[in-house]
Amino acid sequence: xxxxxxxxxxxxxxxxxxxxxxxxxxxxxxxxxxxxxxxxxxxxxxxxxxxxxxxxxxxxxxxxxxxxxxxxxxxxxxxxxxxxxxxxxxxxxxxxxxxxxxxxxxxxxxxxxxxxxxxxxxxxxxxxxxxxxxxxxxxxxxxxxxxxxxxxxxxxxxxxxxxxxxxxxxxxxxxxxxxxxxxxxxxxxxxxxxxxxxxxxxxxxxxxxxxxxxxxxxxxxxxxxxxxxxxxxxxxxxxxxxxxxxxxxxxxxxxxxxxxxxxxxxxxxxxxxxxxxxxxxxxxxxxxxxxxxxxxxxxxxxxxxxxxxxxxxxxxxxxxxxxxxxxxxxxxxxxxxxxxxxxxxxxxxxxxxxxxxxxxxxxxxxxxxxxxxxxxxxxxxxxxxxxxxxxxxxxxxxxxxxxxxxxxxxxxxxxxxxxxxxxxxxxxxxxxxxxxxxxxxxxxxxxxxxxxxxxxxxxxxxxxxxxxxxxxxxxxxxxxxxxx
Numbered sequence: 001x002x003x004x005x006x007x008x009x010x011x012x013x014x015x016x017x018x019x020x021x022x023x024x025x026x027x028x029x030x031x032x033x034x035x036x037x038x039x040x041x042x043x044x045x046x047x048x049x050x051x052x053x054x055x056x057x058x059x060x061x062x063x064x065x066x067x068x069x070x071x072x073x074x075x076x077x078x079x080x081x082x083x084x085x086x087x088x089x090x091x092x093x094x095x096x097x098x099x100x101x102x103x104x105x106x107x108x109x110x111x112x113x114x115x116x117x118x119x120x121x122x123x124x125x126x127x128x129x130x131x132x133x134x135x136x137x138x139x140x141x142x143x144x145x146x147x148x149x150x151x152x153x154x155x156x157x158x159x160x161x162x163x164x165x166x167x168x169x170x171x172x173x174x175x176x177x178x179x180x181x182x183x184x185x186x187x188x189x190x191x192x193x194x195x196x197x198x199x200x201x202x203x204x205x206x207x208x209x210x211x212x213x214x215x216x217x218x219x220x221x222x223x224x225x226x227x228x229x230x231x232x233x234x235x236x237x238x239x240x241x242x243x244x245x246x247x248x249x250x251x252x253x254x255x256x257x258x259x260x261x262x263x264x265x266x267x268x269x270x271x272x273x274x275x276x277x278x279x280x281x282x283x284x285x286x287x288x289x290x291x292x293x294x295x296x297x298x299x300x301x302x303x304x305x306x307x308x309x310x311x312x313x314x315x316x317x318x319x320x321x322x323x324x325x326x327x328x329x330x331x332x333x334x335x336x337x338x339x340x341x342x343x344x345x346x347x348x349x350x351x352x353x354x355x356x357x358x359x360x361x362x363x364x365x366x367x368x369x370x371x372x373x374x375x376x377x378x379x380x381x382x383x384x385x386x387x388x389x390x391x392x393x394x395x396x397x398x399x400x401x402x403x404x405x406x407x408x409x410x411x412x413x414x415x416x417x418x419x420x421x422x423x424x425x426x427x428x429x430x431x432x433x434x435x436x437x438x439x440x441x442x443x444x445x446x447x448x449x450x451x452x453x454x455x456x457x458x459x460x461x462x463x464x465x466x467x468x469x470x471x472x473x474x475x476x477x478x479x480x481x482x483x484x
Contacts, residue, residue, distance in 0.1 A: 024261040026339040031390045034281045041301050050309050050333040054302040128270040129153055135190045135389050138374045138410040148173055148183035160195040160267020191389035192266040201226050207262045210386055222255040280398035282351050284362055291362055293351040305333055346391050349381050354409045362399055369426050372410050428468045435474055443480040
């Protein structure tokens with residue numbers, strides 16, 4: 001019997017997603033357009049001396065000093081033990097990638113390519129309602145769910161919180177409470193994370209769930225603190241929190257650090273009313289016979305890790321306090337570089353799918369835009385739908401069809417034999433064209449437009465046509481009639 005009580009050591013290898021401040025930063029970086037990213041990069045270079053911009057001047061300086069540095073490294077004595085605080089990092093791979101020493105593998109990133117000429121474009125920002133309604137239209141769900149979801153979106157304040165109760169919405173929409181709750185879950189899956197919450201705690205919990213769908217122990221701890229101890233966070237009462245949740249104070253501080261990086265007012269970013277200057281984030285361009293996607297890197301600082309601080313890694317080059325500081329700054333710098341690269345990869349991947357699905361649009365124009373759903377693109381990229389929403393929100397593309405928001409390419413299909421291949425935007429354009437070509441003395445009614453569309457294989461109701469007409473700001477039949 002005793003042999004079964006003997007302690008045994010088992011080694012198990014498993015992959016687990018851990019919620020970290022770096023992951024929170026990745027989500028934030030993805031949501032930035034190029035102008036916002038440029039501002040962030042500039043601020044990070046000021047705050048972190050490990051980061052610097054690649055220029056011809058510092059590249060020449062590197063070539064001058066590298067030989068002396070390599071010689072000093074080779075002459076450094078070895079005591080058989082590693083005292084380098086960076087041993088747990090793959091330093092070489094990051095330095096090779098970001099030092100910009102002119103290797104063939106990085107040459108392409110600095111090549112000048114011909115781009116369509118443009119100056120700057122003035123645009124009004126989309127508010128939160130527009131941002132959510134667009135996502136809703138490009139998401140799955142029944143017509144009834146979408147109707148209730150629109151009612152929920154209409155009851156959000158500027159910060160993104162739901163101001164009406166589920167019962168009030170159910171009464172106003174003649175629906176069951178469970179129907180409204182199901183629609184609420186649909187809205188809460190949209191971007192920005194935390195939208196349509198009924199309290200600060202629910203808002204932050206929703207953001208934690210999106211950031212870490214694997215629900216790691218740190219996430220569970222953060223959620224428990226958010227749920228029951230928000231007031232203690234405000235006064236940094238870590239000891240009280242640790243006692244209440246039964247966790248070490250060090251773990252509590254880590255969880256609170258994550259919580260403090262969440263956004264307590266997720267809707268505010270989309271409710272700025274002032275016009276803003278925008279620039280295309282991507283270019284859709286035909287090269288020969290092939291369409292390609294290019295990220296707009298003009299005026300964007302190209303970051304690298306500072307060789308000056310790399311030399312502090314040489315043995316005996318600095319005391320422990322300096323090395324620890326460099327290690328901390330190194331970790332932050334590498335995380336930022338990785339997140340910027342991840343942003344670039346995600347946007348390019350989404351745009352490549354747009355290009356493949358919307359080739360006819362780029363070739364022939366607006367009437368050839370095809371339906372495309374966020375969820376389908378997300379499945380192909382291998383990310384959550386809200387990630388695709390963040391990747392295209394507030395970002396613009398330049399194409400032969402003009403400067404368009406990336407989210408323009410996402411719209412639901414319409415009903416009918418031919419509806420699956422017709423996007424909602426294209427259908428609205430058809431309605432507009434019918435009205436433009438009508439007899440002014442005998443304008444078309446909404447019922448007549450619906451009948452014509454039905455004859456073309458597209459099934460829509462009179463009420464739907466009326467809604468499209470109102471969206472297009474086209475007057476009613478009576479108001480359009482010109483009396484002879």
